[in-house]
Amino acid sequence: MGRQDLRRADGPPPMLPWPLALLALSACCRCGAGGTVPEQHASGAASPSSPSSPSSGRAPLDWLLTDRGPFYRAQEYVDFMERYRQGFTTRYRIYREFARWKVNNLAVERKDFFSLPLPLAPEFIRNIRLLGRRPSLQQVTDSIIKKYGTHFLLAATLGGEESLTIFVDKRKLSRRAEPAGAGNSSAVSLETLHQLAASYFIDRESTLRRLHHIQIATAAIKVTETRTGPLGCSNYDNLDSVSSVLVQSPENKVQLQGLQTVLPHHLRERFVAAALSYIACSSAGELVCRRSDCRCQCQPAFPHCNCPEADVQALEGSLAQLQRAWESHHGQFEESEEFQALVKRLPGDRFLNRTAISHFWAMDLDVQHRYQQLGTSLKLLSRKTHRIIRRLFNLSKRCHRQPHFKLPKERSLPYWWSRAQSLIYCSETTVPGTFLEESHSCTCPSDQPSCQGSIPCALGEGPACASCAEDNSTRCGACNHGYMLTQGSCRPEVADSLEHYLGLETDLQDLELKYLLQKRDSRIEVHSIFISNDMRLGSWFDPSWRKRMLLTLKSNKYKPGLVHVMLALSLQICLTKNSTLEPVMAIYVNPFGGSHSESWFMPVNEGSFPDWERTNVDASAQCQNWTLTLGNKWKTFFETVHVYLRSRIKSLDDSSNETIYYEPLEMADPSKNLGYMKINSLQVFGYSLPFEPDAIRDLILQLDYPYTQGSQDSAMLQLVEIRDRVNRLSPPGKTRLDLFTCLLRHRLKLANNEVARIQSSLRAFNAKLPNAVEQETGKLCS
Numbered sequence: 001m002g003r004q005d006l007r008r009a010d011g012p013p014p015m016l017p018w019p020l021a022l023l024a025l026s027a028c029c030r031c032g033a034g035g036t037v038p039e040q041h042a043s044g045a046a047s048p049s050s051p052s053s054p055s056s057g058r059a060p061l062d063w064l065l066t067d068r069g070p071f072y073r074a075q076e077y078v079d080f081m082e083r084y085r086q087g088f089t090t091r092y093r094i095y096r097e098f099a100r101w102k103v104n105n106l107a108v109e110r111k112d113f114f115s116l117p118l119p120l121a122p123e124f125i126r127n128i129r130l131l132g133r134r135p136s137l138q139q140v141t142d143s144i145i146k147k148y149g150t151h152f153l154l155a156a157t158l159g160g161e162e163s164l165t166i167f168v169d170k171r172k173l174s175r176r177a178e179p180a181g182a183g184n185s186s187a188v189s190l191e192t193l194h195q196l197a198a199s200y201f202i203d204r205e206s207t208l209r210r211l212h213h214i215q216i217a218t219a220a221i222k223v224t225e226t227r228t229g230p231l232g233c234s235n236y237d238n239l240d241s242v243s244s245v246l247v248q249s250p251e252n253k254v255q256l257q258g259l260q261t262v263l264p265h266h267l268r269e270r271f272v273a274a275a276l277s278y279i280a281c282s283s284a285g286e287l288v289c290r291r292s293d294c295r296c297q298c299q300p301a302f303p304h305c306n307c308p309e310a311d312v313q314a315l316e317g318s319l320a321q322l323q324r325a326w327e328s329h330h331g332q333f334e335e336s337e338e339f340q341a342l343v344k345r346l347p348g349d350r351f352l353n354r355t356a357i358s359h360f361w362a363m364d365l366d367v368q369h370r371y372q373q374l375g376t377s378l379k380l381l382s383r384k385t386h387r388i389i390r391r392l393f394n395l396s397k398r399c400h401r402q403p404h405f406k407l408p409k410e411r412s413l414p415y416w417w418s419r420a421q422s423l424i425y426c427s428e429t430t431v432p433g434t435f436l437e438e439s440h441s442c443t444c445p446s447d448q449p450s451c452q453g454s455i456p457c458a459l460g461e462g463p464a465c466a467s468c469a470e471d472n473s474t475r476c477g478a479c480n481h482g483y484m485l486t487q488g489s490c491r492p493e494v495a496d497s498l499e500h501y502l503g504l505e506t507d508l509q510d511l512e513l514k515y516l517l518q519k520r521d522s523r524i525e526v527h528s529i530f531i532s533n534d535m536r537l538g539s540w541f542d543p544s545w546r547k548r549m550l551l552t553l554k555s556n557k558y559k560p561g562l563v564h565v566m567l568a569l570s571l572q573i574c575l576t577k578n579s580t581l582e583p584v585m586a587i588y589v590n591p592f593g594g595s596h597s598e599s600w601f602m603p604v605n606e607g608s609f610p611d612w613e614r615t616n617v618d619a620s621a622q623c624q625n626w627t628l629t630l631g632n633k634w635k636t637f638f639e640t641v642h643v644y645l646r647s648r649i650k651s652l653d654d655s656s657n658e659t660i661y662y663e664p665l666e667m668a669d670p671s672k673n674l675g676y677m678k679i680n681s682l683q684v685f686g687y688s689l690p691f692e693p694d695a696i697r698d699l700i701l702q703l704d705y706p707y708t709q710g711s712q713d714s715a716m717l718q719l720v721e722i723r724d725r726v727n728r729l730s731p732p733g734k735t736r737l738d739l740f741t742c743l744l745r746h747r748l749k750l751a752n753n754e755v756a757r758i759q760s761s762l763r764a765f766n767a768k769l770p771n772a773v774e775q776e777t778g779k780l781c782s
Helices: 075-085 106-114 122-131 137-148 190-198 204-218 265-281 309-334 337-345 354-363 365-396 413-425 510-518 693-704 709-727 739-747 752-768
Strands: 023-040 090-105 151-168 221-228 255-258 285-290 293-298 434-436 441-443 465-468 476-479 483-486 489-492 529-531 547-552 562-575 581-590 613-616 623-629 640-653 658-662 677-690
Touching: 090 106, 090 190, 122 137, 137 265, 151 190, 190 204, 204 221, 265 285, 265 293, 309 365, 337 354, 337 365, 337 413, 354 365, 354 413, 413 434, 476 483, 476 489, 510 562, 510 623, 547 677, 562 581, 562 640, 581 623, 640 677, 693 709, 693 752, 709 739, 709 752, 739 752
Parallel strands: none
Antiparallel strands: 023 090, 090 151, 151 221, 151 255, 285 293, 434 441, 465 476, 483 489, 529 547, 547 640, 562 623, 562 677, 581 640, 613 623, 640 658
16 A cells, blocks of 8 residues: 555545646655654544554544545555454554655646646536536536545655554553563564564565564464555666655655636635535535534435444444443452452451451552552543543534443442452352441342341440350440440440439329419428527517528438428418518528538529419418429429528509519617518428438449449449439529539538549549430539
């Protein structure tokens, strides 16, 4: 295949016939030799130059893959495409040329310099006249282009050429160079091909013999040799008897010019449009360009002229092949010695989640190196895939169907960690299933429903196991702190019942409590001792001065087995007739005994805390029942209730018609007294709870002298539960008061250092419990 392939393979040459031109021949004998030229065609596109051009440095052009124009049917390009589809994606070519004659077109020079008419062929002139003034593009194509082509020759070089072309399928080449002395070996490498191509012009016979041997033995190469025209200055006795060919090289270039320059002016524009449509649309439509976007306006007989269906299908096939290669690389990695060795080294005495497997992966340098090799291979496939996809979309953008392909799916490191889980726990059958870590189960293939093996217990924090059972690794053998072993699994540890230590349960509802308070039911009255040095029950007294009174139970003396809860406080207060005094009371509650400083103030009518409710006892309205109802929301422990009574003067403001209060003045004259007051009764309503101080002391002793670790944890849980439930009855405020410390100090009679040690132990134990919340408490008892 020589340089004469400038002509179309299936039609007249793309230049004027020889009678058109006056040629001047200048004899020469020059030799131009070219080196080995590798041409990569990994994407399926040819070089942007002509197929026989040695240059391959420019980027491939998509239009070369489209079935348009005479170039697509050029024999050299047809051979290249056939070789490429057979897998020979790389071409190596070594050539040399012998320039013999320089050919110049004197007809154009005669017209340009001497203004003489062109010596055109009579048939060519007759075809031009038959076109008329306004021919259609199809008429120009049929009369001019299909007969005479689109260009004519200005200057060229005639001579001879010999070349060697090697098409290479790199997939079948050996990855390593041939050892010395392996002359008859069938293995071949790129380095071997380079050496053979370089020695072609030195020892042609042995080089061809070796290349043909490799071609037959390995099927990795296809060899083509071309020798045309005179190959030297003295090789032939009669050079005129040898058919010369056009030679092309950087030194010997073929110069062509568009045929429109020899046509009349009224035909030139139509000719250019017809030539472009002929080349780009293969005479199946008209080339239309708008805003740098060119396409073929198809004729009715060729509705798909814009869609190179064969090339689109070829690219789709290439993408499918790359998809299979992608899956093959992943399969090779999974079956590799490095990955299989990692799976075999994973321990089977406990369950491994993805995070645990990632630690073993990070310590295995062999599998990491193998994974890097996989990533390198996939990057090459990904780049090639995206390059073909871009070309596919460019070719199919004017097709009536969307391209069909499937993008390769990325598989990250967590995928391989999950795959290792599947191989460990779901490989009881030939085809392993897929492990689901969230449900600790396997999804098996439809034809193999029982692929799941034994899954060991999970070790970790919280509800996970501390260790698996020795006789059965699928069950827990020991649990973490705060959990207990139940039927081979861990459950949150719950404190035992507190009834033996402190009863804190009651079923008294708010509506029932309100009804019982209205009836002054004695069943909810907590009988207590009234003490006051300032007054006596049922006696009138002058309320000008503050009066102090208290109700106490003296539980340590009389009721050591009970603690008491206050639900309401009630006083019956009587005033003399027409008295303007108003009683004002401050209430302090001591929960478990001790000094008065260890009492808390009751915030009556502050925020959401309840206020006093007053009801008349008789029609004279001299006596009223004052009741403060705490209910289940504000109920609290009490041992002593301190009541400080003072009075204020109630008056009516004439300007605003509102009731105002002010403090009474100290009167030296008793005759000016504003009235007297009497307290008939002072009662606390609530209930008593069973309390076993000795049992709680035994529970505390287990903190220092545990019988077993389990009994110590159980004692800790019970003490934490008692502490939290006692402190839950703390009075309202931003910070709860520490009533549990008061219980230890005054009802168990523990020293301060013992109380501090117990509280510290409980806080440390509670911090280890799952979802533990340590409530901040305020100090009440020293």
